[in-house]
Amino acid sequence: MCRREADTADSNMDISKGREVLPKNVKPLHYNVTLEPNFETFKYDGTVEIELDVVKDTTSISLNALEIDIKETKITSGSNVISSSPTLSHDEDSQTTKIEFNQTIPAGSKATLTHKFVGSLNDNMAGFYRSSYKAKDGGEGWIATTQMEPTDCRRAFPCFDEPALKATFTVTLIADDKMTCLSNMDVAGEKQVDSAYGGKRKAVTFNKTPLMSTYLVAFIVGELQVLESKNFRVPVRVFCTPDKDISHGKFSVELAAQTLAFYEKQFASEFPLPKMDMVAIPDFSAGAMENWGLVTYRVVDLLLDENNVSASTKQRVAEVVQHELAHQWFGNLVTMDFWDGLWLNEGFATWMSWYSCNVFYPEWKVWEGYVTDNLQSALGLDSLRSSHPIEVPVKRADEINQIFDAISYSKGSCVLRMISKYLGEDIFLEGIRRYLKKHAYGNTTTGDLWASLSDASGKDVERVADIWTKNVGFPVVTVTEDAKNSTIHVKQNRFLRTADVKPEEDKTLFPVFLGLRTKNGIDESLTLNKREDDFKVPDLDFFKLNADHSGIYRTLYAAERLQKLGQNAKAGLLSVEDRAGMIADAGALSAAGYQKTDGLLSLLKSFDTEPDFVVWDEITARVGAVRAAWTFEDNKIKDALKAFQRDLVSHKSHQVGWEFSDKDGHIEQQFKALLFGTAASAGDEKTKKAAFEMFEKFVSGDRAALHPNLRGSVYAVVLQYGGKKEYDALVKEYETANSSDERNAALRSLGRARDPELIQRTLAYSLNKHVKEQDIYLPLAGLRAHREGIEAFWAWMKENWDTLKQKMPPSFTLLGSVVSMATSSFTKEKQLKDVEAFFEGKSTKGFDRNLAQSFDAVRAKIGWLERDAGDVERWLREEKYL
Numbered sequence: 001m002c003r004r005e006a007d008t009a010d011s012n013m014d015i016s017k018g019r020e021v022l023p024k025n026v027k028p029l030h031y032n033v034t035l036e037p038n039f040e041t042f043k044y045d046g047t048v049e050i051e052l053d054v055v056k057d058t059t060s061i062s063l064n065a066l067e068i069d070i071k072e073t074k075i076t077s078g079s080n081v082i083s084s085s086p087t088l089s090h091d092e093d094s095q096t097t098k099i100e101f102n103q104t105i106p107a108g109s110k111a112t113l114t115h116k117f118v119g120s121l122n123d124n125m126a127g128f129y130r131s132s133y134k135a136k137d138g139g140e141g142w143i144a145t146t147q148m149e150p151t152d153c154r155r156a157f158p159c160f161d162e163p164a165l166k167a168t169f170t171v172t173l174i175a176d177d178k179m180t181c182l183s184n185m186d187v188a189g190e191k192q193v194d195s196a197y198g199g200k201r202k203a204v205t206f207n208k209t210p211l212m213s214t215y216l217v218a219f220i221v222g223e224l225q226v227l228e229s230k231n232f233r234v235p236v237r238v239f240c241t242p243d244k245d246i247s248h249g250k251f252s253v254e255l256a257a258q259t260l261a262f263y264e265k266q267f268a269s270e271f272p273l274p275k276m277d278m279v280a281i282p283d284f285s286a287g288a289m290e291n292w293g294l295v296t297y298r299v300v301d302l303l304l305d306e307n308n309v310s311a312s313t314k315q316r317v318a319e320v321v322q323h324e325l326a327h328q329w330f331g332n333l334v335t336m337d338f339w340d341g342l343w344l345n346e347g348f349a350t351w352m353s354w355y356s357c358n359v360f361y362p363e364w365k366v367w368e369g370y371v372t373d374n375l376q377s378a379l380g381l382d383s384l385r386s387s388h389p390i391e392v393p394v395k396r397a398d399e400i401n402q403i404f405d406a407i408s409y410s411k412g413s414c415v416l417r418m419i420s421k422y423l424g425e426d427i428f429l430e431g432i433r434r435y436l437k438k439h440a441y442g443n444t445t446t447g448d449l450w451a452s453l454s455d456a457s458g459k460d461v462e463r464v465a466d467i468w469t470k471n472v473g474f475p476v477v478t479v480t481e482d483a484k485n486s487t488i489h490v491k492q493n494r495f496l497r498t499a500d501v502k503p504e505e506d507k508t509l510f511p512v513f514l515g516l517r518t519k520n521g522i523d524e525s526l527t528l529n530k531r532e533d534d535f536k537v538p539d540l541d542f543f544k545l546n547a548d549h550s551g552i553y554r555t556l557y558a559a560e561r562l563q564k565l566g567q568n569a570k571a572g573l574l575s576v577e578d579r580a581g582m583i584a585d586a587g588a589l590s591a592a593g594y595q596k597t598d599g600l601l602s603l604l605k606s607f608d609t610e611p612d613f614v615v616w617d618e619i620t621a622r623v624g625a626v627r628a629a630w631t632f633e634d635n636k637i638k639d640a641l642k643a644f645q646r647d648l649v650s651h652k653s654h655q656v657g658w659e660f661s662d663k664d665g666h667i668e669q670q671f672k673a674l675l676f677g678t679a680a681s682a683g684d685e686k687t688k689k690a691a692f693e694m695f696e697k698f699v700s701g702d703r704a705a706l707h708p709n710l711r712g713s714v715y716a717v718v719l720q721y722g723g724k725k726e727y728d729a730l731v732k733e734y735e736t737a738n739s740s741d742e743r744n745a746a747l748r749s750l751g752r753a754r755d756p757e758l759i760q761r762t763l764a765y766s767l768n769k770h771v772k773e774q775d776i777y778l779p780l781a782g783l784r785a786h787r788e789g790i791e792a793f794w795a796w797m798k799e800n801w802d803t804l805k806q807k808m809p810p811s812f813t814l815l816g817s818v819v820s821m822a823t824s825s826f827t828k829e830k831q832l833k834d835v836e837a838f839f840e841g842k843s844t845k846g847f848d849r850n851l852a853q854s855f856d857a858v859r860a861k862i863g864w865l866e867r868d869a870g871d872v873e874r875w876l877r878e879e880k881y882l
């Protein structure tokens with residue numbers, strides 16, 4: 001299509017950005033949506049009336065629709081019927097329906113487009129879909145619910161499905177009296193109407209919403225239980241299906257009430273809706289969804305039993321609730337202009353959930369864990385050539401799903417964390433307040449955020465921030481020392497895990513905040529703005545860059561300096577973030593060939609007296625990464641690495657034990673669980689024996705014998721070292737346990753079993769009727785822990801590709817995750833070739849990014865082994881593990 005043509009009202013191209021968007025001849029102002037789901041046929045009858053502003057003379061209207069059967073269409077303007085039988089044409093590829101008519105509606109007038117249609121309550125967890133639960137009578141109960149983000153509102157009803165086309169919505173739901181009907185707003189009124197399926201039913205009409213984007217529209221019909229908190233200005237409620245225990249919503253509903261009050265203050269902006277509902281949905285593809293006033297969740301991310309929950313699950317629920325509520329302002333009130341600004345939504349909600357969790361639960365010290373969590377996810381993915389800039393051009397609907405990834409969430413939040421430290425958190429939040437006030441009910445681009453932050457701080461934020469969002473990757477900063485002049489020389493280069501940076505890939509010069517820590521404290525003022533530079537250090541005896549790892553880079557020190565930092569750590573000169581971050585850097589730099597892996601192993605070994613959980617979390621993760629890369633090496637080397645892990649953690653685990661009391665803090669609980677799990681899985685006899693003993697008691701009915709903090713580890717260990725008996729017990733546990741948290745722990749463990757027959761059972765079980773599609777990845781995940789599992793998983797995926805594709809269509813993220821899981825654990829060229837050959841000639845649309853990332857990750861491991869397998873073997877021999 002030529003460019004000039006693209007500017008006509010009829011085209012689907014936005015000339016400025018090459019985006020495939022709707023023509024701009026009309027603009028939606030208001031939607032009246034009426035829907036009547038039928039729980040026998042699983043169809044729904046719908047009517048949508050869209051009031052439009054006619055911007056240009058109009059003879060056709062294009063809007064989005066997908067898998068909707070439009071029965072009648074009418075266009076009116078004022079009292080004129082423009083057409084009651086216009087010509088409709090549907091374009092499957094762009095998911096648009098075009099309505100053409102003979103009369104011209106002149107620019108400046110208003111028009112109303114009405115569609116009557118029939119849709120189906122699908123099983124894809126997208127649009128208006130059905131979700132099932134076990135009803136009281138033993139049969140299947142159903143609810144109808146929605147998931148619109150990013151581009152599935154068009155599956156629920158015909159609409160102008162772009163984030164910048166904000167409108168108001170009046171929703172009406174028609175259902176049986178026993179059904180609870182929910183939508184974004186509170187109920188305006190209820191009356192009896194004639195049902196489309198015969199007889200009378202109630203029609204529940206909700207109040208008109210404020211101006212909002214289509215991806216945030218939500219409605220739910222089902223028999224639901226409810227729990228309400230009155231501890232906020234407006235009602236806050238949790239809902240779940242009849243099979244769940246509604247009292248498990250207590251933690252979330254109270255946290256939500258308090259969080260809303262906190263956010264109103266922090267954002268200096270009242271929550272604009274009359275209520276906040278949060279609903280646990282039995283079938284849900286993401287973790288949760290921030291629909292304005294009607295947030296939907298996976299059951300495990302909303303409900304928890306406070307008497308039977310692990311510390312980490314509780315923290316996850318708090319994180320999810322606070323994340324979705326942050327979106328109520330950041331995302332819902334102020335919305336990105338288009339999907340390339342997705343990071344604004346997700347990066348900010350991620351940062352804000354950490355910020356508020358730290359305020360609500362200071363004893364959890366969540367910012368320490370940020371360094372091993374979000375920072376490492378961001379640097380991990382962004383060290384691949386197939387990564388992408390935070391602000392990524394997205395042109396088409398089918399490209400959008402794939403950017404809900406660690407770059408948008410984790411790197412996005414890392415940039416905000418970096419900026420918030422640069423400006424100071426108070427000034428940063430002042431900037432956020434100005435941004436929300438200025439753009440309320442509107443749409444923004446990244447530049448608008450920088451402008452408000454500049455406005456609040458008087459600093460040129462765009463200058464330091466823009467480079468981070470517009471470019472892919474991050475630097476490795478190499479430090480060399482000049483003792484004579486007491487200076488350090490620092491140089492930045494692009495970091496790639498595959499260690500094969502080409503000159504043209506190393507052009508970006510990032511503004512690197514050096515965060516120089518010395519005995520005098522932290523010097524936050526030093527910035528490396530060019531390729532390389534010298535900096536004075538008061539005393540070279542002790543220094544470290546990137547204090548608290550608030551910068552987005554890895555630091556490469558000389559081997560002696562790294563050793564010295566190890567001693568500094570012991571001497572208490574480094575923060576938890578410093579220690580964990582430094583280990584993470586050493587791990588990543590070794591894997592990429594900047595340092596030697598034997599040096600990494602020595603460094604890890606020297607941390608044996610480390611007292612902190614977060615640091616151990618990183619230590620064990622890095623040992624795990626070495627072991628994973630060595631999965632397909634000789635057994636004697638693998639056993640030696642396993643013995644090293646055992647030596648590293650067993651003593652410490654025996655010391656802290658695996659008993660829990662009320663006195664244990666949140667972090668201590670996780671620490672005990674981590675040490676126990678890593679010791680036992682590495683074959684430590686004492687913890688292994690304890691695991692089997694607890695499990696025996698547990699399966700014979702003494703459920704208190706197994707503490708929730710240990711559940712996951714114990715299951716994994718008894719399957720790793722046990723057999724069919726344990727496997728059967730865990731399948732039974734999955735099928736019968738009460739809470740979703742308990743059931744998930746069992747399901748997640750199945751892949752740990754190594755017996756070929758059990759592996760086959762796990763693979764088959766993932767597609768079994770007991771496992772919801774949302775959970776398919778859970779049994780599969782554990783298979784990656786062992787060679788036999790990795791090989792069988794891939795073979796099975798090849799054999800069952802058509803079934804899998806059908807169960808998890810590529811437009812949803814699940815297939816992409818499963819493809820990643822099945823392919824990224826390989827470490828050999830031959831395996832890579834096989835994956836390549838399999839996908840050759842097949843469409844990889846919808847998961848091409850996942851696949852490219854897998855290839856990169858495997859290539860990186862191939863290189864790592866080539867470089868360092870010999871060194872590692874030598875080190876293991878020297879340390880008497882061989």
Ligand code: BES
Binds near residue numbers: 149286327346404409
């Ligand atoms: N907006 C997302 C939900 C979403 C994800 C919609 C992908 C469409 C595609 C929501 O705010 C979110 O980020 N949920 C996270 C949980 C959060 C705590 C990181 C999720 O679903 O995992």
Ligand code: ZN
Binds near residue numbers: 324346349
């Ligand atoms: Zn989010």
